[in-house]
Amino acid sequence: MGKTKNRFIIILATAVLLLGFLMPFTALNAHAEDYDAMIPSFGLYCNDAQVNMRGSVSIDMEDDEQFNAGLAQMQSEYYASADGREVEFTLPFIARVMDMQDIKIYVDDKLAETQIFYGGDYPFYYEDVNVEEAIKDAYSTDFDESIKSTLYEVIPDAETITVAFTLVEGQSLIYETSNHLQSSYSARHMEITMHNALIKSKYQFFVIGEPSGEVFTASCEVQKREMTCKAYIDEVYAAVKEYYDNCGNPPVDFLYSQVNSIIAKKQMCKFENLFFDSVSRYRVNMLKFRATVTENTKIAFSSILDIQYNSNYRPRIFRIKQIHSGNYPVEFKVKLNTSNQYIFLGSEAKQPSGGEYSIECSGEDFILTFSSEANPVNWL
DSSP: OHHHHHHHHHHHHHHHHHHHHTOBOOTTTOOGGGSSOOOOEEOOEEOOTTOEEEEEEEEEOOOHHHHHTTEEEEEEEEEEEOSSOEEEEEEEEEEOGGGOOOOOEEETTEEOOOEEEEOOBOOTTOOOOOHHHHHHTOEESOOOTTOEEEEEEEEOOSSSEEEEEEOOTTOEEEEOOOSEEEEEEETTEEEEEEESGGGSSOEEEEEESOOOOOOEEESSEEEEEEEEHHHHHHHHHHHTHHHHHTTTOOOHHHHHHHHHHHHHHTOEEEHHHHHTGGGGSOEEEEEEEEEEOOTTEEEEEEEEEEOEEETTEESOEEEEEEEOOSSSEEEEEEEOOTTOOEEEETTEEEOOGGGEEEEEEESSOEEEEEESSSSOEEOO
């Protein structure tokens, strides 16, 4: 009797465990961090509270080849009304400079003159973006050619060398070191001991800002050169152009914006982070433009939308998202992929008539989750 009871308990526990693993999809057990990448789109932003706006966004996922690549076509139209004055608009978008899409914006069917502001890093596993904060953290490509700076080139003569310097208020630094070092930093004074120093023939320490008699010392030869900050950026860009050619050929303007950020924040930035790693990082960038706004001025553009997927489910579940950029109404119209016709609203699966779904959002994010079956199973 005891063995039979124990066997029953084991079978019951196993069944409960299996049910836990094989739970159908609900909005509660599919977490944002489980998706492969968090790259939402954004609505059009306007900081002028006197401008009345509304929008219409059409998303088309019918193209199988594009859908299988995790992409969809998106057509956006916004209508703005004001008293005929000039208004600034901003379109945030997440992209790497090495594969950035060319978004053309039309105002009343005429091509608008846009300016790009490259933004701060966006970790693809994190999706909450405060649009106004992201705008503040995006920097122009316009660059002050008069900024004076000093380049110190440290030439190692031994496996271990030391470098010491102090930055004055307002100065920033771009620097490179060996891959094995010890450092100390206090009150803008830095001391670095580099081991394995002979792996490079020289190390650059570029101090941005007016030369002020700062003391820069090293245990080996140091060559000093005063130059403008722009001249330095251009020089490095030309020296590593072959690398950039293989990384989407980013314009030198991108580096100007990154150095504008370094100067504004009075940062110390590693050479490789600025000139190499930066081109492959996702950023919240901004397209800004100005337009004269009267009654129902139309602003339109086409773009590519990223489709996220969650492989914890069989079959996969997919998701698209647009972060709201204002408290105005936006109507979303979605043409689903023919193989993925089930959408999930809360815990309920629905199959829209004709594979098309529409909804109006006002001041909140638009999120749509869908799959090829009504009850995807969580295998994890």
